[in-house]
Amino acid sequence: MNILSIETSCDETAAAVVKDGRTVLSDIVYSQAQLHRLYGGVVPEIASRKHIEHIDEVVNEAVKAAELTFSDIDAVAVTYAPGLIGALLVGVGFAKGLSYSLKVPLIPVHHLRSHIAANYITSPELEPPFICLVVSGGHSHIVEVVDYTNFKILGRTRDDAAGEAFDKAARVLGLPYPGGVEIDKLSAKGNPEAVRLPKIDIEGAPYDFSFSGLKTAVINVVHNLEQKGETFNKADIAASFNKAVSDTLTGKFMQAVENRGYKKAAIAGGVSANSMLRKNLQEHCESLGVKLYMPLMKLCGDNACMVGCQGFYEYKAGNTADMSLNGYATMSIENVIY
Numbered sequence: 001m002n003i004l005s006i007e008t009s010c011d012e013t014a015a016a017v018v019k020d021g022r023t024v025l026s027d028i029v030y031s032q033a034q035l036h037r038l039y040g041g042v043v044p045e046i047a048s049r050k051h052i053e054h055i056d057e058v059v060n061e062a063v064k065a066a067e068l069t070f071s072d073i074d075a076v077a078v079t080y081a082p083g084l085i086g087a088l089l090v091g092v093g094f095a096k097g098l099s100y101s102l103k104v105p106l107i108p109v110h111h112l113r114s115h116i117a118a119n120y121i122t123s124p125e126l127e128p129p130f131i132c133l134v135v136s137g138g139h140s141h142i143v144e145v146v147d148y149t150n151f152k153i154l155g156r157t158r159d160d161a162a163g164e165a166f167d168k169a170a171r172v173l174g175l176p177y178p179g180g181v182e183i184d185k186l187s188a189k190g191n192p193e194a195v196r197l198p199k200i201d202i203e204g205a206p207y208d209f210s211f212s213g214l215k216t217a218v219i220n221v222v223h224n225l226e227q228k229g230e231t232f233n234k235a236d237i238a239a240s241f242n243k244a245v246s247d248t249l250t251g252k253f254m255q256a257v258e259n260r261g262y263k264k265a266a267i268a269g270g271v272s273a274n275s276m277l278r279k280n281l282q283e284h285c286e287s288l289g290v291k292l293y294m295p296l297m298k299l300c301g302d303n304a305c306m307v308g309c310q311g312f313y314e315y316k317a318g319n320t321a322d323m324s325l326n327g328y329a330t331m332s333i334e335n336v337i338y
């Protein structure tokens with residue numbers, strides 16, 4: 001089954017063709033990041049406008065790169081929630097038109113479910129059940145993947161998402177958007193023990209996160225140093241912040257892995273590209289005899305092949321939509337609606 005998939009939830013216009021859920025025939029990503037960099041973050045209206053300019057060529061390119069024609073497409077999958085609403089609607093509208101004209105099923109895909117599915121493409125042997133740390137620009141969750149379309153949230157952030165915290169800390173350090181990868185790179189040159197930053201626990205909720213205090217702490221450290229006119233080493237602050245986030249995510253996730261007795265664990269979302277987090281988790285999982293699955297670096301960020309993969313399992317579960325499909329800025333990974 002050839003699924004043509006579309007992803008426009010944020011600032012990547014992406015399309016792919018995926019065969020039978022796990023074989024990627026093409027994977028096209030047009031990133032707008034350079035453009036948003038001018039403004040220090042994603043400007044939603046610009047994102048929507050760029051999607052509408054580029055979606056046609058990106059989709060055509062995906063079909064061409066798969067060495068297929070539109071008549072070989074058996075279904076259209078699209079990210080419909082959560083994300084920037086104007087951006088999502090471009091993908092949803094385009095997918096509806098394609099599904100209608102090709103007379104093939106329309107499959108709505110939840111963005112975080114698709115991030116988790118990036119692991120099925122990277123590791124074809126992986127099957128649920130397993131536990132997953134989902135860390136993106138908008139979400140931080142510890143999720144039990146009970147089955148391909150059955151998810152249970154064990155923990156979540158109470159305020160900022162991990163990626164959001166990275167981006168804000170990067171901004172205060174004068175690093176360009178998107179900041180996560182910049183902090184990651186700069187950290188390699190710094191001392192992670194240089195600055196003491198708080199690690200926040202939430203009473204009675206061992207698997208929940210809070211990153212806004214950490215973000216404020218880093219902002220205060222930088223502002224205090226600036227006010228005193230002291231020169232400071234940005235790399236030390238980046239490394240200390242990176243370590244604080246990575247230690248918090250790893251500590252809480254490993255507690256959940258152990259307490260729930262999982263021997264298979266995965267990570268997903270843009271922040272899963274973070275080198276300190278990957279190394280930290282790898283070491284902890286190894287010491288517990290837990291197999292850790294991580295997406296290929298190029299599949300950590302937003303792409304459409306993960307949508308085609310999850311779309312296959314949604315289709316098998318009977319989760320298709322009609323022409324009334326809408327986009328949604330927020331939606332739980334557990335209870336999806338169309």
Ligand code: KG4
Binds near residue numbers: 270
């Ligand atoms: O999953 P994603 O591409 O988009 C959303 O669904 O939100 O995640 C984007 C987030 C951004 O906040 C970005 O700074 C962060 O992932 N990110 C990283 C790294 N690469 C991307 N954060 C830390 N380290 C990285 N290497």
Ligand code: ZN
Binds near residue numbers: 136137269270301302
């Ligand atoms: Zn994403």
